[in-house]
Amino acid sequence: MPDMGVNLQDKVIIITGASSGIGAATAIECARSGMDLVLNARRAEKLTEVARAIEKLGRKATLVIGDVTEKDLSLRLLDEAEQAFGGYYAVFSNAGHGLDRPAHETSEDELRHIFEVNYFASVDLISASAKRLIEQGRPGHLLMNSSCLAKFTLPHHSAYSATKAAQNHFCRAMRLELKPERIEVSSVHPITTTTEFFQVSQTLSGNKDFDGIVPDHAPRMFIQPPERVARAIIRCLRKPHAEVWTSFIVRATAGMMTIFPSMFDVLMRKQAAAERAKRGKAAT
Numbered sequence: 001m002p003d004m005g006v007n008l009q010d011k012v013i014i015i016t017g018a019s020s021g022i023g024a025a026t027a028i029e030c031a032r033s034g035m036d037l038v039l040n041a042r043r044a045e046k047l048t049e050v051a052r053a054i055e056k057l058g059r060k061a062t063l064v065i066g067d068v069t070e071k072d073l074s075l076r077l078l079d080e081a082e083q084a085f086g087g088y089y090a091v092f093s094n095a096g097h098g099l100d101r102p103a104h105e106t107s108e109d110e111l112r113h114i115f116e117v118n119y120f121a122s123v124d125l126i127s128a129s130a131k132r133l134i135e136q137g138r139p140g141h142l143l144m145n146s147s148c149l150a151k152f153t154l155p156h157h158s159a160y161s162a163t164k165a166a167q168n169h170f171c172r173a174m175r176l177e178l179k180p181e182r183i184e185v186s187s188v189h190p191i192t193t194t195t196e197f198f199q200v201s202q203t204l205s206g207n208k209d210f211d212g213i214v215p216d217h218a219p220r221m222f223i224q225p226p227e228r229v230a231r232a233i234i235r236c237l238r239k240p241h242a243e244v245w246t247s248f249i250v251r252a253t254a255g256m257m258t259i260f261p262s263m264f265d266v267l268m269r270k271q272a273a274a275e276r277a278k279r280g281k282a283a284t
C-alpha cells in the first residue's frame with residue numbers, strides 16, 4: 001500500500017495574511033484538501049470573500065481581523081481555533097511585505113517595521129503555537145513563508161532578505177528541537193509570485209510609478225502564480241519536509257551562490273545598474 005502521508009481531512013490550519021496572494025490561495029487549497037481554517041489579515045472585506053469561497057467548498061472558516069504586530073494577535077488566533085474547532089493541527093505564518101530601498105538609505109524605522117511584521121510576528125505565532133501543542137501533547141505542523149531571498153539577495157532588498165533569512169534559520173533550529181514532540185517545522189521559499197506583493201512593496205517604498213504586477217526585470221521563466229506555491233504547501237503538509245521550493249533552478253542557483261558568492265555579483269550586475277538608473281543615479 002503506498003504511503004499517503006498525513007491525512008488532512010478535518011484537520012485545522014491557521015493562516016495569517018490570508019486576504020490575498022499566497023495566503024488566500026493556500027487557504028482555498030487547504031479547504032479543497034478537507035481542512036477547516038482560522039484566517040487572519042487586516043482587510044475584513046477581502047478576508048470575508050476568501051471565507052465565502054471556503055464555505056462553497058464545504059469547509060468552515062473563522063476570521064480574526066487584525067495586524068500581526070498587535071501584541072495579543074497570536075493568542076487570539078490560537079484561542080479562536082480552540083473555540084471554533086477544538087484546536088489546530090497546522091499554522092502557516094504568511095503575512096509579510098517587501099521594501100525596495102538601497103541598504104544605506106533604509107531608515108531604522110523602516111528596518112524595525114519590516115522585522116516586526118515579517119520576522120518577530122511570525123516567530124511569536126510559531127513559538128506560541130508550538131508551546132500550546134506541547135502542553136496539549138498534540139502533533140502539528142508549523143510553517144513560515146520565507147522566500148528564495150532567504151538564501152541570497154537582490155540589490156535594494158537587503159532589509160527584506162534579512163527578515164526572510166532570519167525566518168529560515170529560526171525554522172531550521174525549531175525543526176530539530178520539535179521533532180521529538182511530533183511537531184514538524186517547515187519554511188516556504190517562493191520565487192517571484194503574481195500577488196499584490198510588489199504593488200504593496202512599491203507603495204510602502206514611496207514609488208508611485210509602479211503599475212505592474214511584478215517588476216519588469218523579473219525573468220518570465222521565474223514568475224509563478226500563488227496557486228503553485230499553495231499546491232507545494234499542501235504536498236509538504238501531507239509529507240513534511242524542511243523547505244518548500246517551487247523552482248529547482250532557483251534553488252540550485254542559490255546553493256551555487258553560497259559556495260561562490262562572487263558569481264552572484266556577475267549575475268546581478270545588470271539588475272543593480274537598472275536599479276541605479278531607475279533612481280536617477282546611472283551606473284558609471
Ligand SMILES: NC(=O)c1ccc[n+]([C@@H]2O[C@H](COP(=O)([O-])OP(=O)(O)OC[C@H]3O[C@@H](n4cnc5c(N)ncnc54)[C@H](OP(=O)(O)O)[C@@H]3O)[C@@H](O)[C@H]2O)c1
Nearest residue numbers: 017019020021022041042043067068096192193195196197
Ligand atoms: N510575491 C512574491 O514574489 C513572494 C516571493 C517570496 C515570498 N513571498 C512571501 O509571501 C508572503 C505573502 O505575500 P504575497 O506574495 O501573497 O503578497 P500579498 O498578496 O501582498 O499578501 C500579503 C498578505 O499579508 C497580509 N498582511 C500584510 N501585512 C500584514 C500585517 N501587518 N498584519 C496582518 N496581515 C498582513 C495582507 O493582508 P492585509 O493587507 O489585508 O492585512 C495579505 O493578505 C509574504 O511573507 C512574502 O514575503 C512573496
